Amino acid sequence: QKEVEQNSGPLSVPEGAIASLNCTYSDRGSQSFFWYRQYSGKSPELIMFIYSNGDKEDGRFTAQLNKASQYVSLLIRDSQPSDSATYLCAVRRALTFGSGTRLQVQP
């Protein structure tokens, strides 16, 4: 079992819709969780982090954490074509990344 699992996608959503990206992790001791966005040919950039169970909102982005179920998700509201990228979930221990979900926002 991989430490961090993500659906590779592509996840295709129409412009203006909500995109929902999911990530599961295996290490119950993990305390912090990060979402990075990576455009094709570029390096990852941090967009959200979350430590506590529940929701955390930042503009159009909402991170959701459920430690009991060992999943973390990212919601992107009012999706824009510029949101098209690969979204990487990362877990603090060993700084482990998932393989990423490719999001395509159709104009």
Add this chain to the structure above:
Amino acid sequence: ETGVTQSPTHLIKTRGQQVTLRCSSQSGHNTVSWYQQALGQGPQFIFQYYREEENGRGNFPPRFSGLQFPNYSSELNVNALELDDSALYLCASSLEPQGVGEKLFFGSGTQLSVL
């Protein structure tokens, strides 16, 4: 723009050769982590340096080695290059290695091709 710089941007080597990649961390950051990212995969943790000492290592063989200098810049050295070493090598700096909120700031990466 994160303030983390990597050099070179691209590199072509042949199997068996050795390579050194360089990274300058963001001002004020004392921790540098190195990652290997193969095409279509997420970054894989190689190792981390904190105040010139190795502070954790991923599942990479000893031919992957590193250094951190007093100014917190860092090098990644790979000996006896193999074809599978072809990947994007990312350097990321952070304020501290132990905090719960360890946020990584990535450089643009070095694309290594091994022929």
